[in-house]
Amino acid sequence: MDAGDVKMKDLKNSFVHLFRFLKDTMAYFRDVLLLHGFMLFVLLPLLTSLIKFILRQGHISYLSYDTIGIILRDHPGVLLSLLAVLLAIMIGVFFEFTFLLISVFFIKKNEPISLSQLLTGTLIQLKKLRVSTILFFLVYFLLVLPFGGLNFNSDLLAKVKIPAFLLDYLFANRVPIIAAAAGIYLILFYFSIRLIFALPEMILRDRRFAQAVKESWRTTKGWNFLRLFGQFVLIGGSVSLLSSLGYGVVIFLQSLIETHLATYALPSAVIAMTVMQFIFLATIVLSTVGIFYITVSFMDDLGLLVILPTWFKQSADEPKPVWSLGKVALFLVITLLFGIGVGSYNTNYLSNYSLKKPLTISHRGVSEGNGVQNSLAALAKTSQLQPAFVEMDVQETKDKQFVVMHDFHLKELTGIDKRPNQLTLKELEQLNVRESDQTEPVVSFDDYLTKAEQLDQPLLIEIKATPQDSPDMVDRFIQKYKDTILRHDYILHTLDFDVAAQLKEKVPAFFVGYVMPFNIVGPPVSNVDFFTMEHTTLNRNFIDAAHDDGKEVFAWTVNDEDTMTRMMFYGVDGIVTDNLSLLNHTIQQDLTDPTYSDKLFYFITGIG
Known part of the structure; x- marks a missing residue:
């Protein structure tokens, strides 16, 4: 052969x-x-x-x-x-x-x-x-x-x-x-x-x-x-x-x-x-x-x-039991x-089993491209949609101040080939962010807080930690902003577990979250109050396990109605979205009216 x-x-x-x-x-x-x-x-x-x-x-x-x-x-x-x-x-x-x-x-x-x-x-x-x-x-x-x-x-x-x-x-x-x-x-x-x-x-x-x-x-x-x-x-x-x-x-x-x-x-x-x-x-x-x-x-x-x-x-010759x-x-x-x-x-x-009404959270302070991310103008427009929280991003600057910026490199948003922590706050405020044919100046965290207070808009503050941050970055952040955050019930989350742990340990009254891009084996062992999980790997098992541990779960970034409804059925506590209008509409229309077919689909996709 x-x-x-x-x-x-x-x-x-x-x-x-x-x-x-x-x-x-x-x-x-x-x-x-x-x-x-x-x-x-x-x-x-x-x-x-x-x-x-x-x-x-x-x-x-x-x-x-x-x-x-x-x-x-x-x-x-x-x-x-x-x-x-x-x-x-x-x-x-x-x-x-x-x-x-x-x-x-x-x-x-x-x-x-x-x-x-x-x-x-x-x-x-x-x-x-x-x-x-x-x-x-x-x-x-x-x-x-x-x-x-x-x-x-x-x-x-x-x-x-x-x-x-x-x-x-x-x-x-x-x-x-x-x-x-x-x-x-x-x-x-x-x-x-x-x-x-x-x-x-x-x-x-x-x-x-x-x-x-x-x-x-x-x-x-x-x-x-x-x-x-x-x-x-x-x-x-x-x-x-x-x-x-x-x-x-x-x-x-x-x-x-x-x-x-x-x-x-x-x-x-x-x-x-x-x-x-x-x-x-x-x-x-x-x-x-x-x-x-x-x-x-x-x-x-x-x-x-x-x-x-x-x-x-071997028992092949023995009679089968009757x-x-x-x-x-x-x-x-x-x-x-x-x-x-x-x-x-x-x-x-x-x-x-009904859908759970989640907190509505605007991703980077915008909705449906109504402005430049993390800008004051977008914050004002988005606040009119009455989100439970506006999520925004904070980074440390070269002179140990804090600027509102998502990207770790400025090239794509401002055209400047540097990191935010390579410039002083004053230098950063001279730059403009260009996005969706719109232009807005880079804003300091202090000015963003002032505008949010004027609008009475709660914030979800994401601290974007980097290896170049000063050793006392968390301590200085707490010292400067602790009273404002607690007074207005703002909440915080971060991709850096050490930063999350420090925030919670140093100020137990802070409501702190840990951002997870994917779900591997369930909620990690931690002392945070909530997890912010990328929705594609989020399921009911993760959410139930987190709730059993006394922690809330936010889903990000959810931009279509089917996924919003599925996340609500799983029992998420908050949804981060780029489309607040759609999320508000979905909550109003779908909160108590899923079909049996939908429930069956959510059941089988939510147990994996």
């Missing part, structure tokens, strides 16, 4: 694997749901309560990067306890990974396995754990699986939040960081494929660490590398495509019913939402086991999984209760 025939056979096998993977969906449900249920409702609450108890014993209010030094220096008992919890989390994740890997292995081998035997096999692997294995697993989990094309989503680590100072560093160094991240991603992607079999080799074939790594490296080179990559793309893409099509068909059918059979709109919406929840559940199951299925299938094709584990006892009347009755009762619970929740969600 020549190389071309081999490649065609491999391509055919890829689609065969895809078909079998989707066909066996129901076989994965028991193990995945049992495990997710245990992690979510038993282990996670237990570990969360334990961490809170440990912190309370050390009189530490919260766990973040800025409390690590205190813990290291003053609380060795807390440190050891937290390390023990971290070890427990890693063991729990290893248990989760091993349990699912063994489960998929037996499904692929078409060998029925009882839950007790599955747990036995998993516990046997736990007994073999060594420090080196845990360290390798940590590297494998964090640096291999996320870049393999399908993620192993662990409930235990899904709650980990990225500290805000790391996000701040990324935002402040976007160009070099993005370039470096792209290079690192390609490297990690390559290693993720080459090392993908290492841990399964250790678990399914009892290989030692060095032997498992060597075997994985040997079997994933050349054409096998491309085959694995193709499998990830095919299965991952197919799962996403099928779920998207499923959601689309359900929403389309619901919209037809609302148009032609309005009397049945609510009952059909309840059914439609239930179907969408099932699709979402199936997507979670398939996404969770996808990484395992690809790995096991490929290893099986290579002849690496020819024998079953010695601890497994359900007694009691078991059938119990199953029916549980199903009925579950159906009633889901139906009640869905009915309540579709009938009573």
Whole structure:
């Protein structure tokens, strides 16, 4: 058989694997749901309560990067306890990974396995754990699986939040960081494929660490590398495509019913939402086991999984258990209760869940291009639209004053090839900003405050921090403007986490926000009062998590009616926009009148 025939056979096998993977969906449900249920409702609450108890014993209010030094220096008992919890989390994740890997292995081998035997096999692997294995697993989990094309989503680590100072560093160094991240991603992607079999080799074939790594490296080179990559793309893409099509068909059918059979709109919406929840559940199951299925299938094709584990006892000749009347009755009762619970929740969600009226916030002090950004003239015009806040930008000047300016470089707005902090305030006030065929002078923060006070217009002040700022910039800002800000209930936010933390620490009465261009893993650990989040990655999970932490969420920059309505449905506390008139109109028209189809769409897009 020549190389071309081999490649065609491999391509055919890829689609065969895809078909079998989707066909066996129901076989994965028991193990995945049992495990997710245990992690979510038993282990996670237990570990969360334990961490809170440990912190309370050390009189530490919260766990973040800025409390690590205190813990290291003053609380060795807390440190050891937290390390023990971290070890427990890693063991729990290893248990989760091993349990699912063994489960998929037996499904692929078409060998029925009882839950007790599955747990036995998993516990046997736990007994073999060594420090080196845990360290390798940590590297494998964090640096291999996320870049393999399908993620192993662990409930235990899904709650980990990225500290805000790391996000701040990324935002402040976007160009070099993005370039470096792209290079690192390609490297990690390559290693993720080459090392993908290492841990399964250790678990399914009892290989030692060095032997498992060597075997994985040997079997994933050349054409096998491309085959694995193709499998990830095919299965991952197919799962996403099928779920998207499923959601689309359900929403389309619901919209037809609302148009032609309005009397049945609510009952059909309840059914439609239930179907969408099932699709979402199936997507979670398939996404969770996808990484395992690809790995096991490929290893099986290579002849690496020819024998079953010695601890497994085949039960093919034993008669299948017959359900007694009691078991059938119990199953029916549980199903009925579950159906009633889901139906009640869905009915309540579709009938009573309304949109939340957000604060209206003008972006850079303009609306529909009614003036030059951050200018006094635009402030006067925009104030007539009565926004809850006008958002504007402040930077430090060369002579340690403060100027109203958004850009970190003056070239685009003024034609001057300098940064604002390279000129004095007097020099900056001699410049004109040109935008949308309009021209206005650069204005000092003092003059902007005076105009806002005259107009009785509340402000959302964004402090644009730069590496060239003076060390005492925050202190001087507070000293000069604290009374004015508090007297008029102005609020502040910034992209620089350190500045946000200082503002809140030095003046607790300030209402301070942290600006996040994107949502990675939920709200970061911080002491701020609110987050300002770029709307394209903002979802209901982030907002609910922030609200649970006692923090508000503002969405920026939202300029179309559909997104405004969706943000209100998610429950954002404020919307930053370039079009205040549209936002005001949307709030008046859409605040209490979304269709059931809209609610279904918001539901599915808001849980990601």
